[in-house]
Each structure stands twice: as C-alpha cells, then as structure tokens.
Amino acid sequence: MLEVTGVTVRFGGLMAVRDVSLSAPLGTVTGLIGPNGAGKTTLFNVITGLGAPTSGRVSLDGVDITRLAPHKRARLGLSRTFQALQLFGTLTVAENIALAARRKGTAEKPHECAARLLEFLGIGHLADTHAHNVPTGQARLVELGRALATAPKLVLLDEPASGQDPDETEHFKGLLRQIAADGVGVLLVEHDIPLVMGVCSQIHVLDFGQLIARGTPEEIRRDERVIAAYLGTEEVDTTEAAAP
Amino acid sequence: MDTFLSLTVSGLATAAIYAVAASGLVLTYTTTGTFNFAHGAIGMISAFLYWQLRFDWGWPTPVALVAVLLVAGPLFGMGLERVVMRRLEGTSEITRLVVTIALLLGLLGLSVFIWDPGVGRPMRNFFAGNVVEVGGIRIPWHQFVALAVAAAVAVGLRILLYRTRSGVAMRASVDNRTLAALNGARPERSAMLAWAIGCSLAALSGILIAPTLTLSAIPLTLLIINAYGAAVFGRLKSLPMTFVGALVLGLLNDYAIGYLTELPDDLEPYFRGFVAAIPAILLFVVLLVMPASRLGGVTRSREISVKPGxxxxxxxxxxxxxxxxxxxxxxxxxxxxxxxxxxxxxxxxxxxxxxxxxxxxxxxxxxxxxxxxxxxxxxxxxxxxxxxxxxxxxxxxxxxxxxxxxxxxxxxxxxxxxxxxxxxxxxxxxxxxxxxxxxxxxxxxxxxxxxxxxxxxxxxxxxxxxxxxxxxxxxxxxxxxxxxxxxxxxxxxxxxxxxxxxxxxxxxxxxxxxxxxxxxxxxxxxxxxxxxxxxxxxxxxxxxxxxxxxxxxxxxxxxGGVASVGSAIATGIFLGSPLMSRIFPGFERWQNILVGFSGVGLGKNPNGFTADLRRPSTLVKRDPVVLVGMLVALLALWGMRTAELFTNGPYVVASLAVLLAAPIVAGRRAATAAPVTEAEETREAVDAARLAGAVDGRLSAPPELLGLTAPFQDTDVAVLDEVIDLVEIHDGGRGDRVRI
Incomplete structure (x- = not known):
C-alpha cells in the first residue's frame, strides 16, 4: 500500500500541494482527479522522488521512502508514466521496455520481458519501431509497458488516456483492470471522467492543492464540493473566497 | 593601506568592465534562451576593429567609438540573429550552444586572418596619462571611464527593460515566445534587439579591457570569457546579481594580483597561474553552490544516433x-x-x-x-x-x-x-x-x-x-x-x-x-x-x-556527427594531417574560419555529415561487383605506387577518385537493375527513405511533423500509400483492404 501523509509542496509563495494525505492499496485502481493546476502532477513528482515535499511523508508497504532517490523507489516497486511523454526516442519500443526490465530476482531476460509486455499491451507489431515514431495513443501504452517492466507494486499513471481515441481508451480500460487483477496497485490521474468512474474503486479529488473529497465513484459523483470544483457554484465560490 | 585602496579602485574598474560584458550575455540569454559562448570573441574582434579605426587609421576617438559600438556591433548582432540564430528555433539548448562555440572559433580564425598576430598592436587607455590623486593614491582616468560606463549600462538597461515597450516585450518573450507573439509582441524583433545590444555591450567591454594587455586574439577572448562567471552568479537571469558577481570577481582578481606577488619565494611559484585562474575557479564554485534547477521538459530533437552493426x-x-x-x-x-x-x-x-x-x-x-x-x-x-x-x-x-x-x-x-x-x-x-x-x-x-x-x-x-x-x-x-x-x-x-x-x-x-x-x-x-x-x-x-x-x-x-565513430576518423585526418594544406596551400590560416563557420550552419543538419555517407557506403556494400572492383582498384593503385610508377600526390588523388566513383557506379547499376514492379519500387523507396536518414526507415519525419520539419518527399508519399494500402488500388487490387 502506498501511503501519503500530510504532504505539502511550496514553490516560493505558491502552495502547490497543501497537507494532502491519501492511500492507494495494491490490487486496485485508485483515482486522483481535479481541475488543471490542482497539484496532481506535483504530487506524483513527490511520490516518485522527482520533486521534494516541503513537509510530509511518503511510504510504500510501510517503508518510509520520502528521502529516497527516484531509482531506488523504482527498485522498491514504484514506477510511473508521464503526462508529457518521456520515451527514449532513438531506442526502439522493445529496447525502451527492456531497459526498464528488472534484472535482479527474476529469471526472465530483459528482451523476454519486453516481448511479454508488448503482447499483453497488444502492440507487438511496434517492437522494432523507433519510439519517437510511435503515435501518441500507442506511445502511452509503451510508457505503461516500460513502467510495468520494473515489476512494480504500484504504478502511477499521469493522464494515460490523453491522446487516445475512444477505441484505444476502451482497450486501455481493460488493461488497467487486468493489471489490478494481477495484484498491482494503480494510482490514476485522468481527465477522462467516464474512464475514472469505470475502473476506480476509490477516487480522491484535489482542488487548489487540497484534497476536497474521497470515496467510491458513486459518492464522488454526488459530492457537492466536487461538482463545485469542476463547474463552480456561487455558494461554494463565496466560501472559497472567505477562506484565508 | 594605500595599496589596499588603489587595489580596491582598480578592482572596481575591472568589475565594471566584467559587469558590462556579463550584462550583455545575460540580456541575450534571457531574451532568446541562447547562451552566446562567442560573446568574448565578439568583444575581441570589436577591440581589434576599434584599434584599426582609432590607432591604425587615426580616426578621432568619438567617431571610432560610434562606428564600433553603435554601427558595427549592433549590425553584427542583428545579422547574427537574422542569418543564424533564427534558424535554430526548436533545436536543443546544446545545439545552440555548440553553434555559438563554432562562431567563437570562426571569429578567432577571422581575426588572425585579418590582423597578423606577429605584429604588436599597442592600445592606449582612454585619456592616457591623465591621473587623479585622491588621498594619496593615483587613479587613472580610464578607471573612472570604466566605472561611469558600467553605471550608465546599469541604468540604461533598467530603463529599457522596465520603462519601454520594446523592453517589456523582451521580458515577455523570455517567458513564452508564442504567447508574447499572440499578444502583439514581435519576438523576432525582441530577439534582434537583444542580439544587437548584446553584441554592442560585448564590443564595449572589449574596447575597455583591451588596453590591459597587448591586442592578441585568444588572451583577449578568454579575458572577456572571464565575465561568464559573473553572469552565472546572476543565474543568467538577474542583472543586479550579475553586477554583484562582477564586483566579487573584479575585486578578487585585483587583490590577488596585488597580494599574491608578496608571497614567500617558496610558495610563489605555485600561485603563479592562480590569478589567471580565479575567474574559472569562481565560475566552478558558483556552479557548485547554485541550487539545482528543476527538471525541465524534453525538447524533441532531430538528433538521432544510428546503432552501428x-x-x-x-x-x-x-x-x-x-x-x-x-x-x-x-x-x-x-x-x-x-x-x-x-x-x-x-x-x-x-x-x-x-x-x-x-x-x-x-x-x-x-x-x-x-x-x-x-x-x-x-x-x-x-x-x-x-x-x-x-x-x-x-x-x-x-x-x-x-x-x-x-x-x-x-x-x-x-x-x-x-x-x-x-x-x-x-x-x-x-x-x-x-x-x-x-x-x-x-x-x-x-x-x-x-x-x-x-x-x-x-x-x-x-x-x-x-x-x-x-x-x-x-x-x-x-x-x-x-x-x-x-x-x-x-x-x-x-x-x-x-x-x-x-x-x-x-x-x-x-x-x-x-x-x-x-x-x-x-x-x-x-x-x-x-x-x-x-x-x-x-x-x-x-x-x-x-x-x-x-x-x-x-x-x-x-x-561530422558526434554520435558516430566515423567522424573521429574525419577529425583526425582533417586536423592532424597536412592533407588539406597540401591540396589548398595556406589552408592553416583558413582552418578555424572554415571549421567555425561550418559549425554555425549546424542547425540545418544536427546529425552531422557522416549520416549523409551512410547511403553511398550502403550502395557499395550491397553490390559485390562494385565492392570487389573498388578494392582491386585501390590495391592496384597501391601496387603501382609501391613500384614507384608515380608519387604520393597523384596516388592520393587517384585513390580518392576511386572511393568517389564506387558509390556512383553502384547507384547507376542499382537503377538499371532488372525491371522493377511497383511493389518493389515502393520497397526501394522505403529503403531509400531509410538511407536518406529517415527517422524510422519509413518516413522522413514523424507523421505529425511530416512536411513541417523537413520538405515533404516523394518517398513519404510512397510509404504513406503503402501504409494505407493505396498501392493495391494502383494495381487495380482489392479495394476492400483499404482502411482509412
């Protein structure tokens, strides 16, 4: 289980994330939604070690990883994809995945791991294509494959469905369910609300860096504050403005 | 105490010159995102130009100053922006830096070419001989001039950036070029202005600093490069911090000059070069303690490295x-x-x-x-x-x-x-x-x-x-x-x-x-x-x-392409052998100019020219007849040379001719080979696209950038036709396989 406790991130005077606590159990898909600029990617960076929190702690299966370097977190079982694609363009798709393959504690060779994941993702035909030639929708799958190659306990997916067409998103939904069924935890940041509602068992909602709601998809759908954050209502706007 | 005071004053003057140089660098960097490594060389060549006008041709000082600072410098900067830098839009920060390093090299070569380094060129201080005595120390007027100029530059830049439309537009293009353009600013104009002012400031610092040593290209360039430490002190962003950096640098420099000569004899030799290294040491230290920048995004670069077999x-x-x-x-x-x-x-x-x-x-x-x-x-x-x-x-x-x-x-x-x-x-x-x-x-x-x-x-x-x-x-x-x-x-x-x-x-x-x-x-x-x-x-x-x-x-x-081992051979032969100077007499004088200005054209082909050699070499490799023929011809020439039938000159020329002819012959043979069906033609087009440095061996660019980053090519049409099965349609084939 991934646990985030009281994480705050300040950039100068701006509080990008304010005292956020959440948890993501393994074997399920946990959603993290919120309007643009809510602090979702910043929180992802803190969890994966690409950014340091001003305060708070992050732990994976009870091990405090707050101060750990990103690659060590990856070796402990935490991996992610990126909203702005970060594939290694000169390498082929198979090489991208093989490079991330876990080497210790497994008999599987990196290229076997890549072949297995490519088949699982349904993009075996792209194996020898250079990564910078892969269209965005499928590139998201390659990033997912690369994240899975590290044999993670938990993967963080940052807007994995953006740039995918409806068919691809449907395919993606199936993949997420399978990944969770294999016992891997998924923390999903996504703007495609039907996708989030369809696959997540728990959803957390961030707004202006603060956690404003958590619950099952059904609870979130009915939550006044969530509706306000996305659509804005006069009533909630005034309380927001009144808050210090 | 008198020593201390006079060192402080001269240190302030040095600091003033560094500040002028560094502020030009910072201005260009913040406005255009290009770190101009050639800044020092621009200052150097401007100092040479000033010497030419003022001392060699005897122009009056104000006229020479106007000619260099207000005409030559800005024109050079604007030309540089228009001809070179604008084309580098969208390349990586590193590529742009390399282009400016190339420019530095080219300018060094150019100055040596124009002004024979064997001739001494004394350059006098401004108001040479005029000295003010304050509290027992003698201050040359030149130092006052430097201080006054730095103060004027500081005030001028402040007014420009905060009080004028052009200045505000320059600051806007720092943050977001496209957005600034959408809001009515003209980023090209801002960039041009920044390059013009940057070059002018480089020239100013060059003219001020040149009298401290005899006019000599490399030392003068390096002297101005010293100021880069001050710019980094301001994180290449803040002008006030850049001035502080220059102050630290200038004072440290002159105190060291003054006091390190008083070291005991057994220590002194170890610090002989220390003074000259102070700016480099300061730069190193500043880089060490500077907070790490946050992770930036990736720039989609056109640079690729082919995996060698x-x-x-x-x-x-x-x-x-x-x-x-x-x-x-x-x-x-x-x-x-x-x-x-x-x-x-x-x-x-x-x-x-x-x-x-x-x-x-x-x-x-x-x-x-x-x-x-x-x-x-x-x-x-x-x-x-x-x-x-x-x-x-x-x-x-x-x-x-x-x-x-x-x-x-x-x-x-x-x-x-x-x-x-x-x-x-x-x-x-x-x-x-x-x-x-x-x-x-x-x-x-x-x-x-x-x-x-x-x-x-x-x-x-x-x-x-x-x-x-x-x-x-x-x-x-x-x-x-x-x-x-x-x-x-x-x-x-x-x-x-x-x-x-x-x-x-x-x-x-x-x-x-x-x-x-x-x-x-x-x-x-x-x-x-x-x-x-x-x-x-x-x-x-x-x-x-x-x-x-x-x-x-x-x-x-x-x-040649820094990711390919082949360019190392080219480097060795080009720089280490007399091949070029034998073919072109007097080549040494041209070498740096040629290398520098070819590097400036790098934006066009960031993968280097060895990528262009891939196609001819593959053509030869695929055609056993030509390959064997080429090797036999080379061996025969070598045999004849060993038998002293001719000398080294004709031998080199004939061997080069064989190496050049082989791919041409192979290409001809491939073109006239057995009748090709359309499908094979497509395959060949695909191969050709790959050989021409195509990113994936298929298209000349990623599909979404097709025709944008490079001209749309016939091979792209062929590949796209193949992908969407149009080839079959041309063949009168199965239309039901068309997927669009």
Missing amino acids: WGGSLGLAAAVVIGTAMITPLLRTSDLVSIGRVWGLAIIGVSMVPLIGLCGQLSLCQLTFAAWGAIAYAHLQWDNPLALGWAALVAGAVGALVALPALRLKGIYVALATAAFAVLCDRWLFQFPPFSIGSHEFDLFQNGTLEVVRPRLPGVDFSGPKAYFLFASIVFALALLAVVAVRRSTFGERLIAIKEGPAAVATCGIDVNAAKVAVFALSAAIAGVGGAVLSGAEPANNSTFDFVAGLPVLMVMVI
Missing part, C-alpha cells in the same frame, strides 16, 4: 589499420612528422562519442583529460603498451572527479563547468613547478615538453616513426571498437535514455548519477589514451592540450 564497425577498424599499414611505407619520415597527430586526435575525437553523442553531456575539457593521460604516461616512462592503461586509469579518475560536481548540472551548465575545469588546469595546475609528495618527484609538464618513451614489445619495436604511426592506428581501431561495444550495450542504451528522457530514466530504476560518473570516467579514459598516443607522436606541451585547442576537435566531431 558489428560487421561494419569491424570492417572500419580493419580498414583503418590495413590502410595505415599500406600507406606508411610510402611516407617519408618528414611526412610522418606532420601526419603523426592523426590517430591521437582521432582517439580524442572518439572519446566524445559516449559522453557528448550518446549521453548529451557537453564536455569542453576532453583535451584536458587527454593532457592528464599524457602526463601520467610520460611520468611512468614504461615502454610496454600497457602503459596506455595507466594513462587511461589516471585520466579516468580525473574524469570521475569532474563528473561529481557536474552530476547536478544540466545542459549549458555542464559545458561551463567543464570549460572552467579546462581553464583552471591550463592556467594554474599545468603551470606548477616540479614538486614532491613524500619522496616522489612530480613534474607535470617537465618545464615544457613531455618526454615519453614509445612502446616496445618483445620482437616488435614501435619506437620508429613508421612503426609508431601504425601502433597509433591500432590503438585507435581498438578505441573505436570499444565505443561501438558501449553503444550496443545496455550501458549505451542507458546513456541514450539519460539524454532523451531525463525525468523518466530514474523512474525506470536506473541510477542516473552512477551512469554519468561512469561515462565521464570512460570518456576521459579514452581521451587520456589519446593524449598519451598524441604525446608520443609529437613533442607535446601545455598548449597542445589547452582549452582553445580543444574547440576545433569538438567542432569537427560535431560537424
């Missing part, structure tokens, strides 16, 4: 050794003196492939690594080829040491840190007198030239000039194969991953820091071997390896 690489390595073995007997000993540097330089060139080409760490101190290798090699005095391993070990350790501070730096800051290290070694460490640690005597450059022993094996003696030349080619071939092995290994893939996905690579469980230290050590080790081989070929001294001498090596590598 073992077959071709072994063939290349064999060709190097066999070719050298065939040519060596034909050379006179006097020829060998001038051609001896080829393989040493090639090894240093190939050392750049893993570090700069694959990992994207722009190191400007490869020649310094080579120097450490050469020093270690000379110190050992061992005639076993294994002594090269010792050179590799020492240079590798230096490389790892440099990597440690460079770990947290990115992009241009790596380049600046390595440049600072190179200058630090040149000016200070390599100037050390002999010293001893414990009972062991060290003498780095042995008061001038390194004395090395050439290798010798039982039965094989490499110490003769011809045998040594062959030995050097074998070492290069091994270095080349080692680099190919690295590129093909998982380690090589990791290096590419660090360059192309800096944020993602760590989340894949890869230890970025360890990989960076490893690649610095590896690259430095190879460079160290290159330095050792070089020092065996010709008498090597401090200046063989200095910072400026390293720039042409880097530039030829980059022009």
Whole structure:
C-alpha cells in the first residue's frame, strides 16, 4: 500500500500541494482527479522522488521512502508514466521496455520481458519501431509497458488516456483492470471522467492543492464540493473566497 | 593601506568592465534562451576593429567609438540573429550552444586572418596619462571611464527593460515566445534587439579591457570569457546579481594580483597561474553552490544516433589499420612528422562519442583529460603498451572527479563547468613547478615538453616513426571498437535514455548519477589514451592540450556527427594531417574560419555529415561487383605506387577518385537493375527513405511533423500509400483492404 501523509509542496509563495494525505492499496485502481493546476502532477513528482515535499511523508508497504532517490523507489516497486511523454526516442519500443526490465530476482531476460509486455499491451507489431515514431495513443501504452517492466507494486499513471481515441481508451480500460487483477496497485490521474468512474474503486479529488473529497465513484459523483470544483457554484465560490 | 585602496579602485574598474560584458550575455540569454559562448570573441574582434579605426587609421576617438559600438556591433548582432540564430528555433539548448562555440572559433580564425598576430598592436587607455590623486593614491582616468560606463549600462538597461515597450516585450518573450507573439509582441524583433545590444555591450567591454594587455586574439577572448562567471552568479537571469558577481570577481582578481606577488619565494611559484585562474575557479564554485534547477521538459530533437552493426564497425577498424599499414611505407619520415597527430586526435575525437553523442553531456575539457593521460604516461616512462592503461586509469579518475560536481548540472551548465575545469588546469595546475609528495618527484609538464618513451614489445619495436604511426592506428581501431561495444550495450542504451528522457530514466530504476560518473570516467579514459598516443607522436606541451585547442576537435566531431565513430576518423585526418594544406596551400590560416563557420550552419543538419555517407557506403556494400572492383582498384593503385610508377600526390588523388566513383557506379547499376514492379519500387523507396536518414526507415519525419520539419518527399508519399494500402488500388487490387 502506498501511503501519503500530510504532504505539502511550496514553490516560493505558491502552495502547490497543501497537507494532502491519501492511500492507494495494491490490487486496485485508485483515482486522483481535479481541475488543471490542482497539484496532481506535483504530487506524483513527490511520490516518485522527482520533486521534494516541503513537509510530509511518503511510504510504500510501510517503508518510509520520502528521502529516497527516484531509482531506488523504482527498485522498491514504484514506477510511473508521464503526462508529457518521456520515451527514449532513438531506442526502439522493445529496447525502451527492456531497459526498464528488472534484472535482479527474476529469471526472465530483459528482451523476454519486453516481448511479454508488448503482447499483453497488444502492440507487438511496434517492437522494432523507433519510439519517437510511435503515435501518441500507442506511445502511452509503451510508457505503461516500460513502467510495468520494473515489476512494480504500484504504478502511477499521469493522464494515460490523453491522446487516445475512444477505441484505444476502451482497450486501455481493460488493461488497467487486468493489471489490478494481477495484484498491482494503480494510482490514476485522468481527465477522462467516464474512464475514472469505470475502473476506480476509490477516487480522491484535489482542488487548489487540497484534497476536497474521497470515496467510491458513486459518492464522488454526488459530492457537492466536487461538482463545485469542476463547474463552480456561487455558494461554494463565496466560501472559497472567505477562506484565508 | 594605500595599496589596499588603489587595489580596491582598480578592482572596481575591472568589475565594471566584467559587469558590462556579463550584462550583455545575460540580456541575450534571457531574451532568446541562447547562451552566446562567442560573446568574448565578439568583444575581441570589436577591440581589434576599434584599434584599426582609432590607432591604425587615426580616426578621432568619438567617431571610432560610434562606428564600433553603435554601427558595427549592433549590425553584427542583428545579422547574427537574422542569418543564424533564427534558424535554430526548436533545436536543443546544446545545439545552440555548440553553434555559438563554432562562431567563437570562426571569429578567432577571422581575426588572425585579418590582423597578423606577429605584429604588436599597442592600445592606449582612454585619456592616457591623465591621473587623479585622491588621498594619496593615483587613479587613472580610464578607471573612472570604466566605472561611469558600467553605471550608465546599469541604468540604461533598467530603463529599457522596465520603462519601454520594446523592453517589456523582451521580458515577455523570455517567458513564452508564442504567447508574447499572440499578444502583439514581435519576438523576432525582441530577439534582434537583444542580439544587437548584446553584441554592442560585448564590443564595449572589449574596447575597455583591451588596453590591459597587448591586442592578441585568444588572451583577449578568454579575458572577456572571464565575465561568464559573473553572469552565472546572476543565474543568467538577474542583472543586479550579475553586477554583484562582477564586483566579487573584479575585486578578487585585483587583490590577488596585488597580494599574491608578496608571497614567500617558496610558495610563489605555485600561485603563479592562480590569478589567471580565479575567474574559472569562481565560475566552478558558483556552479557548485547554485541550487539545482528543476527538471525541465524534453525538447524533441532531430538528433538521432544510428546503432552501428558489428560487421561494419569491424570492417572500419580493419580498414583503418590495413590502410595505415599500406600507406606508411610510402611516407617519408618528414611526412610522418606532420601526419603523426592523426590517430591521437582521432582517439580524442572518439572519446566524445559516449559522453557528448550518446549521453548529451557537453564536455569542453576532453583535451584536458587527454593532457592528464599524457602526463601520467610520460611520468611512468614504461615502454610496454600497457602503459596506455595507466594513462587511461589516471585520466579516468580525473574524469570521475569532474563528473561529481557536474552530476547536478544540466545542459549549458555542464559545458561551463567543464570549460572552467579546462581553464583552471591550463592556467594554474599545468603551470606548477616540479614538486614532491613524500619522496616522489612530480613534474607535470617537465618545464615544457613531455618526454615519453614509445612502446616496445618483445620482437616488435614501435619506437620508429613508421612503426609508431601504425601502433597509433591500432590503438585507435581498438578505441573505436570499444565505443561501438558501449553503444550496443545496455550501458549505451542507458546513456541514450539519460539524454532523451531525463525525468523518466530514474523512474525506470536506473541510477542516473552512477551512469554519468561512469561515462565521464570512460570518456576521459579514452581521451587520456589519446593524449598519451598524441604525446608520443609529437613533442607535446601545455598548449597542445589547452582549452582553445580543444574547440576545433569538438567542432569537427560535431560537424561530422558526434554520435558516430566515423567522424573521429574525419577529425583526425582533417586536423592532424597536412592533407588539406597540401591540396589548398595556406589552408592553416583558413582552418578555424572554415571549421567555425561550418559549425554555425549546424542547425540545418544536427546529425552531422557522416549520416549523409551512410547511403553511398550502403550502395557499395550491397553490390559485390562494385565492392570487389573498388578494392582491386585501390590495391592496384597501391601496387603501382609501391613500384614507384608515380608519387604520393597523384596516388592520393587517384585513390580518392576511386572511393568517389564506387558509390556512383553502384547507384547507376542499382537503377538499371532488372525491371522493377511497383511493389518493389515502393520497397526501394522505403529503403531509400531509410538511407536518406529517415527517422524510422519509413518516413522522413514523424507523421505529425511530416512536411513541417523537413520538405515533404516523394518517398513519404510512397510509404504513406503503402501504409494505407493505396498501392493495391494502383494495381487495380482489392479495394476492400483499404482502411482509412
């Protein structure tokens, strides 16, 4: 289980994330939604070690990883994809995945791991294509494959469905369910609300860096504050403005 | 106390000049995002121009000043923006930095070309001879002029950036060029203005600083480069902090000059070069303590590195050794003196492939690594080829040491840190007198030239000039194969991953820091071997390896394609052999100009010209008849030369002609080969697209960028037709397979 406790991130005077606590159990898909600029990617960076929190702690299966370097977190079982694609363009798709393959504690060779994941993702035909030639929708799958190659306990997916067409998103939904069924935890940041509602068992909602709601998809759908954050209502706007 | 006061005043004046230079640099960087490494060279050439107008042609001072500062400087800046920099839009920060380094080299070459360095050119201070006495210390008017100019620049820039429309537009284009354009600003105009003012300020600092030394291209350029430390102090952003940096730099500089000469005699020699190294040391320290920048996004670069195959690489390595073995007997000993540097330089060139080409760490101190290798090699005095391993070990350790501070730096800051290290070694460490640690005597450059022993094996003696030349080619071939092995290994893939996905690579469980230290050590080790081989070929001294001498090596590598081992051969032959000067008499004077200004054109083809050689070489490789014919012709020519039927000149020309003719013949034959069906034609078009450097062997650019980054080509049509099954439609085939 991934646990985030009281994480705050300040950039100068701006509080990008304010005292956020959440948890993501393994074997399920946990959603993290919120309007643009809510602090979702910043929180992802803190969890994966690409950014340091001003305060708070992050732990994976009870091990405090707050101060750990990103690659060590990856070796402990935490991996992610990126909203702005970060594939290694000169390498082929198979090489991208093989490079991330876990080497210790497994008999599987990196290229076997890549072949297995490519088949699982349904993009075996792209194996020898250079990564910078892969269209965005499928590139998201390659990033997912690369994240899975590290044999993670938990993967963080940052807007994995953006740039995918409806068919691809449907395919993606199936993949997420399978990944969770294999016992891997998924923390999903996504703007495609039907996708989030369809696959997540728990959803957390961030707004202006603060956690404003958590619950099952059904609870979130009915939550006044969530509706306000996305659509804005006069009533909630005034309380927001009144808050210090 | 009087000394202190007068040092303070002169330090302030030095600081003022640095501030003027650094503020020009910062202004260009913040407005355009390009770090102009040539800033110092622009100042240098402006000082030369001023000398020409004012002292040689005797123009009145104000007229000469206006001509240089308000006409030549701004015009040069605007031309630079319009002709060079604007085309680099969308290339990586590193590519743009390399282009400005090329410009630096070109300007150095140009100044030497116009103003013969053998002639002394005294330049007088402003109001020379006029001195004010304040409280017992004498202050030359020139120092007041410098202070007044710096103050005027500070006030002027402040007003420009905050009180004028153009200035606000300049600040807007810093944050978001496109957005600024949408809101009515004209980023091109802002950029042009920034380059114009930047160049003018460079010129101003050049003219002010030139009287402190006789007008000489490289020292003057380096003197202005000193100011880069002040700019980094302001994080290349803040003008006030840049002025503070300049203040620290100027005062430290003049205090050191004043007080270090008073050191006791036994210590003084160790600090002789220290004063000159102060700006480099300050730059290094500032880079060390500066907070690390946050992770940036990835720029989609057009740079690709093709994975070399073992077959071709072994063939290349064999060709190097066999070719050298065939040519060596034909050379006179006097020829060998001038051609001896080829393989040493090639090894240093190939050392750049893993570090700069694959990992994207722009190191400007490869020649310094080579120097450490050469020093270690000379110190050992061992005639076993294994002594090269010792050179590799020492240079590798230096490389790892440099990597440690460079770990947290990115992009241009790596380049600046390595440049600072190179200058630090040149000016200070390599100037050390002999010293001893414990009972062991060290003498780095042995008061001038390194004395090395050439290798010798039982039965094989490499110490003769011809045998040594062959030995050097074998070492290069091994270095080349080692680099190919690295590129093909998982380690090589990791290096590419660090360059192309800096944020993602760590989340894949890869230890970025360890990989960076490893690649610095590896690259430095190879460079160290290159330095050792070089020092065996010709008498090597401090200046063989200095910072400026390293720039042409880097530039030829980059022009050839810094990710490909083939460019190392080109580097060696172009810079190390008299080939060019034999063909074009007087070539030495043109060399830096040519290299520099070819590098400036780099934006057009960031993969280098060796990528363009791929197609002809593949054509020849695929056609056994032509391949065998070419080899036979080369052998026959060599046989005739050995039989003394003609001399070396015609031999070289005829061999080059054979090498040029082979791909042309192969291309003709391929074109007239058996009747081609349309499907085969498509396949060939696909192949041709791949050969032409197509990104994926299919399209000339990623589909979404097709026709945007490069012209749309016929092959693209063919490939797209194939992908959407239009070929079948042309064939009158099955329309039901069309998927659109």
